[in-house]
Amino acid sequence: MAGSLxxxxxxxxxxxxxxxxxxxxxxxxxxxxTKVYGNDxxxxxxxxxxxxxxxxVFLVGASGSGKSTIxxxxxxxxxxxxxxxxxNGTRLSSxxxxxxxxxxxxxxxxxxxxxxxxxxxxxxxxxxxxxVTGQKRRTIRTKVPQILxxxxxxxxxxxxPDMLSGGEQQRVSIARAFVSxxxxxxxxEPTGNLDPTTSVGIMQLLHRINRTGTTVxxxxxxxxxxxxxxxxxVALEEGRLVRDKVKGAYADEV
Amino acid sequence: MRxxxxxxxxxxxxxxxxxxxxxxxxxxxxxxxxxxxxxGLLVSAHIQSIIGSVREDVSVEAFMxxxxxxxxxxxxxxxxxxPEVASVTKVSEEQAFAEFKDKYExxxxxxxxxxxxxxxxxxxxxxxxxxxANDVAGRLKQEGFTERNLSYPQQTIxxxxxxxxxxxxxxxxxxxxxxxxxxxLISNAIRLSIFARRKxxxxxxxxxxxxxxxxxxxxxxxxxxxxxxxxxxxxxxxWINLLFVDWSHNALPYVPISSGAVNAFSTLILxxxxxxxxxxxxxxxxxxRFLKKI
Numbered sequence: 128m129a130g131s132l133x134x135x136x137x138x139x140x141x142x143x144x145x146x147x148x149x150x151x152x153x154x155x156x157x158x159x160x161t162k163v164y165g166n167d168x169x170x171x172x173x174x175x176x177x178x179x180x181x182x183x184v185f186l187v188g189a190s191g192s193g194k195s196t197i198x199x200x201x202x203x204x205x206x207x208x209x210x211x212x213x214x215n216g217t218r219l220s221s222x223x224x225x226x227x228x229x230x231x232x233x234x235x236x237x238x239x240x241x242x243x244x245x246x247x248x249x250x251x252x253x254x255x256x257x258x259v260t261g262q263k264r265r266t267i268r269t270k271v272p273q274i275l276x277x278x279x280x281x282x283x284x285x286x287x288p289d290m291l292s293g294g295e296q297q298r299v300s301i302a303r304a305f306v307s308x309x310x311x312x313x314x315x316e317p318t319g320n321l322d323p324t325t326s327v328g329i330m331q332l333l334h335r336i337n338r339t340g341t342t343v344x345x346x347x348x349x350x351x352x353x354x355x356x357x358x359x360x361v362a363l364e365e366g367r368l369v370r371d372k373v374k375g376a377y378a379d380e381v
Numbered sequence: 382m383r384x385x386x387x388x389x390x391x392x393x394x395x396x397x398x399x400x401x402x403x404x405x406x407x408x409x410x411x412x413x414x415x416x417x418x419x420x421g422l423l424v425s426a427h428i429q430s431i432i433g434s435v436r437e438d439v440s441v442e443a444f445m446x447x448x449x450x451x452x453x454x455x456x457x458x459x460x461x462x463x464p465e466v467a468s469v470t471k472v473s474e475e476q477a478f479a480e481f482k483d484k485y486e487x488x489x490x491x492x493x494x495x496x497x498x499x500x501x502x503x504x505x506x507x508x509x510x511x512x513x514a515n516d517v518a519g520r521l522k523q524e525g526f527t528e529r530n531l532s533y534p535q536q537t538i539x540x541x542x543x544x545x546x547x548x549x550x551x552x553x554x555x556x557x558x559x560x561x562x563x564x565x566l567i568s569n570a571i572r573l574s575i576f577a578r579r580k581x582x583x584x585x586x587x588x589x590x591x592x593x594x595x596x597x598x599x600x601x602x603x604x605x606x607x608x609x610x611x612x613x614x615x616x617x618x619x620w621i622n623l624l625f626v627d628w629s630h631n632a633l634p635y636v637p638i639s640s641g642a643v644n645a646f647s648t649l650i651l652x653x654x655x656x657x658x659x660x661x662x663x664x665x666x667x668x669x670r671f672l673k674k675i
Binding site for chain 1: 585
């Protein structure tokens with residue numbers, strides 16, 4: 128499985144053509160974003176953040192520092208209280224409710240609790256993300272086994288999620304997030320429920336996806352992982368962006 | 382995006398299988414609603430048919446004591462030309478006597494001592510519309526008949542008319558209530574099944590499914606559930622109708638209940654169609670309401 132991912136997906140121009148933005152364009156931008164829950168719980172305070180196309184960024188911070196809030200804002204699960212957010216060149220506040228599904232198809236997402244559909248098999252779970260965009264059945268039938276092979280689950284296509292280990296479920300969810308080759312992949316604590324060894328595998332997978340040109344944003348408090356990967360690290364503390372360092376570690380001196 | 386019927390139907394069937402208990406709830410609810418609605422239709426159809434046949438029997442009789450057969454003939458032909466009149470039957474003295482004898486065959490002492498002339502000749506007038514009985518009677522009075530020599534059940538007709546309209550309005554009202562109750566019950570049953578799967582719907586939305594894409598399998602599911610429930614109920618209604626008609630012929634021989642009052646095929650289709658429409662509306666409403674919340 129290792130290494131085959133880039134080759135397979137870069138050669139597959141049918142899907143990636145026109146989708147891939149050139150490296151260097153701003154993929155995600157937060158302009159002075161503030162998010163207040165209720166009346167006085169400040170989750171984010173005047174956050175400015177720019178993530179270029181093709182970057183791999185860690186978003187770190189303790190629980191409650193605002194990592195998940197950033198992820199949810201990118202997915203337009205909610206609106207910021209102030210400031211504006213741009214994703215893939217689109218200003219989110221200008222996206223009407225009915226266009227949200229289309230927006231989300233450009234953002235693959237991976238969650239701590241996997242969020243797989245329990246009534247669908249592994250293959251069906253991955254296929255669903257393609258069915259949603261109305262892709263041809265034939266395309267789905269060829270792409271799903273391919274991507275499951277890439278994440279190392281070709282033998283478990285017909286299994287249901289509850290028959291898999293946590294690491295395997297997370298691989299399914301990554302396969303689902305990536306099968307339509309979105310320009311952005313957002314992961315919220317992808318290794319939060321996994322043991323360290325399994326976590327390394329998941330991170331490698333995300334890294335490999337990043338190398339195909341996909342912008343990857345990983346919110347995590349997995350210190351070891353961040354230190355090993357040596358990627359850009361954006362640190363949050365009580366809703367404020369306190370550090371932004373290329374090739375950083377979890378706890379660099381400021 | 383192209384509409385993939387096979388996919389949505391497949392999803393719906395799969396969901397039905399996996400959420401068997403919820404499906405049974407929804408099917409049972411539809412079954413009961415359509416059964417009650419169907420029984421209402423049956424009662425209404427039979428009442429209408431009984432009323433119809435009773436009203437059809439209404440005729441005006443003009444008695445002509447000591448009239449010659451020419452006089453009877455001329456009255457009959459005159460009356461026949463009136464627009465309100467459907468048909469005219471002449472009954473001579475002999476016929477009237479014979480009819481009486483027929484009717485009381487087993488009580489010969491009633492007619493043994495009677496003369497033939499006791500029963501007057503008469504003209505029986507069948508009306509095209511029972512509402513015209515008064516007009517026809519009025520015209521006959523102009524021809525010289527008195528109230529005594531005419532038999533037209535004015536009061537029966539008036540009473541029947543008012544009863545008919547009360548019964549009809551009552552049934553329309555009840556039908557409407559049943560339909561509203563059905564939509565509410567079914568949408569509630571489907572809401573339960575959606576609530577049980579809210580996580581699933583949230584995930585679908587996160588993956589980028591549009592509202593329509595999430596909604597369609599649920600609507601198909603509601604359609605299939607309603608179809609099953611309504612079909613069972615429709616066949617039950619037809620079966621109950623057959624039993625009822627059979628039973629009434631033995632138990633209520635004087636009530637003109639006919640199996641022709643209910644057209645089995647169109648009732649079947651009507652009930653199933655109504656059930657399916659209710660199911661579709663119910664599931665559409667409840668998914669839409671849920672989708673608006675997330």
